[in-house]
Amino acid sequence: MRDAAELASAAATDIRYLAEVVLTCDDDFSVIQRGAVDVSTHGRIAWVGPAADAPSTDAPVVDLGGLLMPGLVNTHAHTPMTLVRGAGDGLPLMDWLTEVMWPREGLLRSDDAWWGMTLGTVEMLRSGITTSCEMYAFEHAVMDAARAAGIRLVMCPGVIATLDADASGSVSRRVDDVAAVYDAEHDPSGLTTVGFAPHSAYDLGIDACAEIAAAARERDALLHIHLAETRTEGDALSAAHSGASVPRLLADAGVFEGRVLAAHGVWLDDDDMDLCAAAGVAVAHCPISNMKLGSGVARVPEMIERGITVSLATDGPASNDSLDLWEEVKVAALLARVASLDPTLLGAQQVISMATRKGAEALGLHTGVLAPGRWADMIRLDIDDVAFVPVTAPAELIAHLAWCGGSRHVSDVWVGGERVVAGRVCLSVDESRARYEVQRRAQRLAKESGT
Numbered sequence: 001m002r003d004a005a006e007l008a009s010a011a012a013t014d015i016r017y018l019a020e021v022v023l024t025c026d027d028d029f030s031v032i033q034r035g036a037v038d039v040s041t042h043g044r045i046a047w048v049g050p051a052a053d054a055p056s057t058d059a060p061v062v063d064l065g066g067l068l069m070p071g072l073v074n075t076h077a078h079t080p081m082t083l084v085r086g087a088g089d090g091l092p093l094m095d096w097l098t099e100v101m102w103p104r105e106g107l108l109r110s111d112d113a114w115w116g117m118t119l120g121t122v123e124m125l126r127s128g129i130t131t132s133c134e135m136y137a138f139e140h141a142v143m144d145a146a147r148a149a150g151i152r153l154v155m156c157p158g159v160i161a162t163l164d165a166d167a168s169g170s171v172s173r174r175v176d177d178v179a180a181v182y183d184a185e186h187d188p189s190g191l192t193t194v195g196f197a198p199h200s201a202y203d204l205g206i207d208a209c210a211e212i213a214a215a216a217r218e219r220d221a222l223l224h225i226h227l228a229e230t231r232t233e234g235d236a237l238s239a240a241h242s243g244a245s246v247p248r249l250l251a252d253a254g255v256f257e258g259r260v261l262a263a264h265g266v267w268l269d270d271d272d273m274d275l276c277a278a279a280g281v282a283v284a285h286c287p288i289s290n291m292k293l294g295s296g297v298a299r300v301p302e303m304i305e306r307g308i309t310v311s312l313a314t315d316g317p318a319s320n321d322s323l324d325l326w327e328e329v330k331v332a333a334l335l336a337r338v339a340s341l342d343p344t345l346l347g348a349q350q351v352i353s354m355a356t357r358k359g360a361e362a363l364g365l366h367t368g369v370l371a372p373g374r375w376a377d378m379i380r381l382d383i384d385d386v387a388f389v390p391v392t393a394p395a396e397l398i399a400h401l402a403w404c405g406g407s408r409h410v411s412d413v414w415v416g417g418e419r420v421v422a423g424r425v426c427l428s429v430d431e432s433r434a435r436y437e438v439q440r441r442a443q444r445l446a447k448e449s450g451t
């Protein structure tokens with residue numbers, strides 16, 4: 001006799017996947033040998049556990065072999081910048097921005113952004129990223145491209161003074177536009193949710209950030225902002241406000257009162273970290289971008305110790321330059337350890353959590369864990385590989401994932417139960433067309449900008 005709950009989940013099951021190993025990334029970080037994952041018709045997980053204990057079902061059963069785990073969550077990116085990837089490499093930061101990046105980006109049209117997003121999304125999906133949080137303009141093109149490719153998207157249309165302020169310095173018109181995008185497009189039951197993204201306090205000033213935060217709070221929307229990325233970016237603001245730190249100024253202005261995800265947080269001091277912890281501000285850690293741009297070392301272990309939710313992110317493809325979160329998994333641990341001369345910091349389980357469940361937590365999404373009720377955003381890794389031998393205990397498998405696993409092992413990807421990558425091929429996008437379009441458009445940007 002099956003009980004009611006079992007019958008309900010069996011009835012809802014659309015397909016059952018079996019795998020050699022299922023890594024759930026749940027509270028216990030369960031490693032299930034010979035596991036089963038049932039996916040419902042609504043694209044959510046109906047049941048997870050050992051195959052031997054699975055409820056009986058009439059649904060098709062597909063034996064995938066390999067390892068199934070939650071898809072990775074990229075919590076800070078500007079993916080259409082694939083169009084300017086590699087340009088001006090090696091220039092100092094301000095020269096790189098003013099002499100190469102901005103002249104080229106200034107010529108972007110929305111169809112360019114569509115193709116830039118499409119190409120980057122193929123790269124993300126193929127490396128096992130199933131959700132991306134995007135801070136960028138051209139939000140309609142970005143949302144459209146993401147939907148077509150089948151990736152989960154948190155679209156945070158950017159607000160930046162240099163582009164969006166009117167003659168009086170107000171960004172209110174752009175804030176109204178972003179609010180309209182939220183009202184029309186925010187869809188937690190689908191693939192796209194919408195947040196608000198003031199670029200930074202140093203660009204916009206405190207008052208504009210507070211105005212945008214109020215609009216986000218009114219809707220319980222995510223506020224996504226660059227914070228304390230470089231050492232001196234906040235100096236002028238602090239000097240104008242009796243030396244108070246930028247996080248303190250933002251907190252005092254009410255910016256941290258809603259749901260906030262700060263990108264970088266490299267130069268948060270002890271007081272700033274206490275303040276973020278108390279306000280529930282999450283931090284998107286971008287170790288490779290911080291290293292490539294010479295920004296510094298974020299104090300991640302101390303943030304985690306204070307209870308701050310720390311997730312992982314690639315940042316834009318012009319400052320990484322790959323859209324491969326597995327690299328972040330390994331580098332985040334390496335950087336924390338070498339900076340503190342302490343090999344006990346950020347263990348394998350912790351960095352994999354940051355790439356999965358902590359990312360979902362930072363974005364407020366029901367993904368990042370293989371558990372009933374969560375979205376079936378999951379990836380299969382081929383562990384029949386030299387990098388995964390030997391395994392004498394489950395912890396070693398997790399260590400292999402963090403230290404020698406990578407995008408090259410990702411063979412299949414599902415978002416909301418839909419398979420978008422099979423056998424390392426992206427099913428949802430014509431990849432060769434995307435490569436051709438981005439190459440052609442990037443050449444136009446280089447030529448017309450004279451850079």
Ligand SMILES: [Zn+2]
Binds near residue numbers: 078226
């Ligand atoms: Zn960024």
